[in-house]
Amino acid sequence: DSGVTQTPKHLITATGQRVTLRCSPRSGDLSVYWYQQSLDQGLQFLIQYYNGEERAKGNILERFSAQQFPDLHSELNLSSLELGDSALYFCASSDPDRSSYGYTFGSGTRLTVV
């Protein structure tokens, strides 16, 4: 167990629907990062939050949004889903004050859009 918890582990939904993925960071970590992993794109950075505020944005579609709550858990909202949104979605957390800058990743949510 990495300490980063993601729910649900699997999600199957239809095109046009909206889903919410949830992430609880490792205790003490203030930063949360979301990544999308598909077969042909590798790990793509979507967005980062630090202590409730958006810190950096990557290749995140306008149909996607995220937020980080006061208890530091984060949610990634995916709407108007398309078949191409099927992927693994990973959350990672980190604390810049740690000596190592390696992120700690959760085990991911596998989203299948049918």
Place this chain on the structure above:
Amino acid sequence: GESVGLHLPTLSVQEGDNSIINCAYSNSASDYFIWYKQESGKGPQFIIDIRSNMDKRQGQRVTVLLNKTVKHLSLQIAATQPGDSAVYFCAELYYNQGGKLIFGQGTELSVKP
């Protein structure tokens, strides 16, 4: 733009041999380079990192080499074991961009017993 890429998509080695996984990067404005291991069905797991002002760092059975002149990074695994079979990613950390991590495409390492 930002890109970190891997030379070889797959690598097959014999158990006990040493493995070398290579990575090329294009943007020299990073602070750290990090190697991750991803086993099937799991999230990426931190292996080792190296600061951009270093050229070598050693861990347990792993060594990372950084050649900034040719923008090349490598991960060496000594005495490769079946448990090392996984996909390995190099990643480039931009500390001044909030710690954004950009990943390479990945190399699948297969260890034959």
